[in-house]
Amino acid sequence: MAGHTQSKVVVITGASAGVGRAVAREFAAPGVKLGLIARGTDGLEGAASEARRAGAEALVLPLDVADHRAVEAAADKVEKAFGPIDTWVNAAFAGVLSRFVDMSLDDYERVTKVTYLGQVHGTHAALKHMIPRNRGSIVLVGSALAYRGIPLQSAYCGAKHAIQGFHDSLRSELLHAKSKVHVTMVQLPGVNTPQFDWIRTNLPMKPKPASPPYQPEVAARAIRWASEHKRKSLKLGWPTLEAVWGDRFASPLLDRYLARTAFSGQQGDEPVAPDRRDNLWEPVPGDHGAHGRFDATARNASSQFWLSRHRLAVAAGSGLALIGGLAAALSARKA
Numbered sequence: 001m002a003g004h005t006q007s008k009v010v011v012i013t014g015a016s017a018g019v020g021r022a023v024a025r026e027f028a029a030p031g032v033k034l035g036l037i038a039r040g041t042d043g044l045e046g047a048a049s050e051a052r053r054a055g056a057e058a059l060v061l062p063l064d065v066a067d068h069r070a071v072e073a074a075a076d077k078v079e080k081a082f083g084p085i086d087t088w089v090n091a092a093f094a095g096v097l098s099r100f101v102d103m104s105l106d107d108y109e110r111v112t113k114v115t116y117l118g119q120v121h122g123t124h125a126a127l128k129h130m131i132p133r134n135r136g137s138i139v140l141v142g143s144a145l146a147y148r149g150i151p152l153q154s155a156y157c158g159a160k161h162a163i164q165g166f167h168d169s170l171r172s173e174l175l176h177a178k179s180k181v182h183v184t185m186v187q188l189p190g191v192n193t194p195q196f197d198w199i200r201t202n203l204p205m206k207p208k209p210a211s212p213p214y215q216p217e218v219a220a221r222a223i224r225w226a227s228e229h230k231r232k233s234l235k236l237g238w239p240t241l242e243a244v245w246g247d248r249f250a251s252p253l254l255d256r257y258l259a260r261t262a263f264s265g266q267q268g269d270e271p272v273a274p275d276r277r278d279n280l281w282e283p284v285p286g287d288h289g290a291h292g293r294f295d296a297t298a299r300n301a302s303s304q305f306w307l308s309r310h311r312l313a314v315a316a317g318s319g320l321a322l323i324g325g326l327a328a329a330l331s332a333r334k335a
């Protein structure tokens with residue numbers, strides 16, 4: 001749990017499970033008031049109970065982020081119950097694992113509405129309250145796939161790319177207005193969440209992350225840190241940096257590499273059960289928590305995140321080491 005001492009009001013979408021659930025736990029502390037948004041009431045009630053045990057207050061707001069009117073109404077409810085919203089975290093998303101040509105376009109549109117427009121709706125609702133006060137922090141939760149699309153996730157990748165463009169435009173507008181409202185984007189690597197058990201798929205084998213994922217607590221710590229600092233974006237984990245820079249310098253080669261590896265790499269060894277339920281259109285009943293089924297291989301920390309947080313100190317230390325090395329070399333030459 002977070003060690004906040006400052007009272008604040010935080011709204012989190014997708015708070016019932018996965019990264020959003022971990023974010024709720026990260027912020028929960030005495031004096032903090034949480035507005036928890038998701039469709040699944042079982043998971044929301046579980047998140048609210050955890051928050052209250054940590055000393056926070058929690059307001060459960062069951063709704064679909066694809067409905068902009070419902071999101072606007074939820075923001076109003078939070079302000080009425082708790083006061084001004086300080087931080088808004090957009091963590092809700094949906095996905096489909098399928099070749100594009102095999103997808104229903106209704107499903108494709110659904111992913112876009114939840115994963116892209118859900119963040120637009122949340123941001124719009126937050127700004128309506130934050131801009132008049134000239135303060136507040138909004139976190140857009142992105143992905144390495146906002147920079148590098150992969151096979152079988154065209155709808156999700158397209159939505160994350162769209163959020164990236166939306167963020168650039170919005171940030172420029174806020175800078176033009178000299179607004180003190182800050183919008184940041186956190187690009188996540190693969191995360192060990194329940195999504196792999198409820199993402200819609202028409203493939204034969206169970207979905208799995210393409211590489212060892214990070215635990216949701218790592219993502220939650222990064223999201224909270226980004227909400228409290230003024231960077232434009234935070235890229236979490238070495239795999240995210242590899243995706244960004246790999247696409248920048250070798251995009252055609254990556255296309256070919258992913259064509260060979262990403263189909264089997266996103267499927268496990270067990271077949272999909274005939275009665276498997278997905279959460280694309282309706283939430284899967286039950287409280288599914290933050291973690292998925294990959295605890296044995298998931299990473300609990302990120303050295304890259306540590307370096308990113310301390311980049312000025314690291315740069316200064318590297319500079320001093322370089323100067324020291326040059327001085328030693330010059331002294332050796334004089335000797």
